[in-house]
Amino acid sequence: MASSSKAVVLLSGGLDSSTVCAVAASKGREVHALTIDYNQRNLWEINAAKEVARVNRVAEHLIFPIDLRLFGGSALTDSSVELARDVPLDEIGKTIPASYVPARNTIFLSLALGFAETRGASEIWIGVNQLDYSGYPDCRPEYIDAFVKTARLATKMGVEGADIKIETPLLYLTKAEIIKLGTSLGVDYSLTRTCYDLDDQGRACGRCESCLLRKRGFEEAGVPDPTPYR
Amino acid sequence: MASSSKAVVLLSGGLDSSTVCAVAASKGREVHALTIDYNQRNLWEINAAKEVARVNRVAEHLIFPIDLRLFGGSALTDSSVELARDVPLDEIGKTIPASYVPARNTIFLSLALGFAETRGASEIWIGVNQLDYSGYPDCRPEYIDAFVKTARLATKMGVEGADIKIETPLLYLTKAEIIKLGTSLGVDYSLTRTCYDLDDQGRACGRCESCLLRKRGFEEAGVPDPTPYR
Numbered sequence: 139m140a141s142s143s144k145a146v147v148l149l150s151g152g153l154d155s156s157t158v159c160a161v162a163a164s165k166g167r168e169v170h171a172l173t174i175d176y177n178q179r180n181l182w183e184i185n186a187a188k189e190v191a192r193v194n195r196v197a198e199h200l201i202f203p204i205d206l207r208l209f210g211g212s213a214l215t216d217s218s219v220e221l222a223r224d225v226p227l228d229e230i231g232k233t234i235p236a237s238y239v240p241a242r243n244t245i246f247l248s249l250a251l252g253f254a255e256t257r258g259a260s261e262i263w264i265g266v267n268q269l270d271y272s273g274y275p276d277c278r279p280e281y282i283d284a285f286v287k288t289a290r291l292a293t294k295m296g297v298e299g300a301d302i303k304i305e306t307p308l309l310y311l312t313k314a315e316i317i318k319l320g321t322s323l324g325v326d327y328s329l330t331r332t333c334y335d336l337d338d339q340g341r342a343c344g345r346c347e348s349c350l351l352r353k354r355g356f357e358e359a360g361v362p363d364p365t366p367y368r
Numbered sequence: 369m370a371s372s373s374k375a376v377v378l379l380s381g382g383l384d385s386s387t388v389c390a391v392a393a394s395k396g397r398e399v400h401a402l403t404i405d406y407n408q409r410n411l412w413e414i415n416a417a418k419e420v421a422r423v424n425r426v427a428e429h430l431i432f433p434i435d436l437r438l439f440g441g442s443a444l445t446d447s448s449v450e451l452a453r454d455v456p457l458d459e460i461g462k463t464i465p466a467s468y469v470p471a472r473n474t475i476f477l478s479l480a481l482g483f484a485e486t487r488g489a490s491e492i493w494i495g496v497n498q499l500d501y502s503g504y505p506d507c508r509p510e511y512i513d514a515f516v517k518t519a520r521l522a523t524k525m526g527v528e529g530a531d532i533k534i535e536t537p538l539l540y541l542t543k544a545e546i547i548k549l550g551t552s553l554g555v556d557y558s559l560t561r562t563c564y565d566l567d568d569q570g571r572a573c574g575r576c577e578s579c580l581l582r583k584r585g586f587e588e589a590g591v592p593d594p595t596p597y598r
Contacts, residue, residue, distance in 0.1 A: 211486030252471035256441030
């Protein structure tokens with residue numbers, strides 16, 4: 139039977155998911171962390187995820203490889219697609235950016251659902267965010283609600299009455315609020331990586347949308363930014 | 369922009385999905401076949417899928433590896449889980465069998481959705497079946513409807529107004545009706561594989577649920593069963 143004390147946490151190793159992992163651990167969940175290694179450009183994220191999992195003393199950390207380059211179609215999985223740079227902050231979120239990966243969160247939540255069911259967990263935690271969501275359709279609350287309905291119909295545990303939940307503690311927080319929340323829980327953001335274009339020493343570019351949102355978040359939170367920039 | 373003439377077909381190489389591939393091709397679709405190689409016990413299915421794709425002259429056939437053994441929890445992905453044998457036919461479908469793979473169709477449809485979006489296709493074809501569905505929750509029409517709603521919210525093409533559809537031409541057919549349909553379209557069922565426990569020469573066991581349903585289907589259809597049994 140699925141247990142509400144067990145939770146799968148989708149942990150990319152970025153700022154948001156690392157905060158979510160700390161929140162789930164602080165709520166007493168037995169955390170089964172799942173990192174999807176989808177051959178994104180940012181391989182440093184995987185190392186960051188391992189560190190975050192270790193620090194949060196998760197019950198299990200599974201790194202699941204899946205080669206989304208076979209599909210292509212995104213700046214994160216296809217080197218022929220250009221990432222946007224130096225976009226004005228007030229333009230971010232108005233259109234779907236080149237970093238959009240087709241159906242990414244649906245693929246990730248589906249894998250998390252399969253993983254959860256084998257572990258007897260009925261909760262999946264994910265760091266989606268509506269306010270700073272950078273224009274991704276699969277970070278909206280109506281999308282999450284639809285996925286939960288699908289998950290309840292899709293699974294043996296759902297048919298048997300498990301209360302499948304997707305926990306999105308960051309959904310309505312600004313990046314600054316996320317950073318304050320994580321800081322209050324002791325998250326070491328120097329471990330996390332967010333940049334879409336880290337160099338081979340794990341240093342951030344400071345110019346992609348992800349960097350721009352992260353930088354502004356630290357400024358607005360009044361927390362020193364520990365990110366190594368090149 | 370997504371095109372309704374392009375379709376992703378989930379092609380396992382089994383009887384059902386091979387029939388679906390033939391139906392999509394017969395309706396004039398430009399077929400982008402997607403075979404998920406999930407390290408199931410039945411590796412012969414992959415070879416069957418290649419043959420079926422070739423015969424149907426698909427535009428593209430992508431074999432996508434994903435190691436669901438990392439999750440385990442099913443007789444198809446975990447050698448410690450026993451398959452049921454010689455189950456009375458009227459018992460099949462009353463409970464969810466050991467061959468259930470947690471969240472399998474959600475994972476497969478999510479991957480198909482990502483693939484479809486990169487190819488500009490708004491249709492996904494899948495061989496789910498309600499009548500002979502063997503007790504899998506993710507073969508029911510209400511599940512498919514929920515997934516479509518999720519897909520429309522999940523994707524850039526959905527946000528931009530593409531009419532995302534999941535085509536399930538076998539949903540209400542019996543196995544015998546599926547075999548008659550495929551036979552009328554020239555499907556060569558000797559190419560297809562269905563058994564959960566093929567031997568190393570690709571011969572079927574004749575005793576697992578999948579074999580029992582397939583055998584009965586040929587009998588009821590009055591079509592000679594070309595399946596090689598051991």
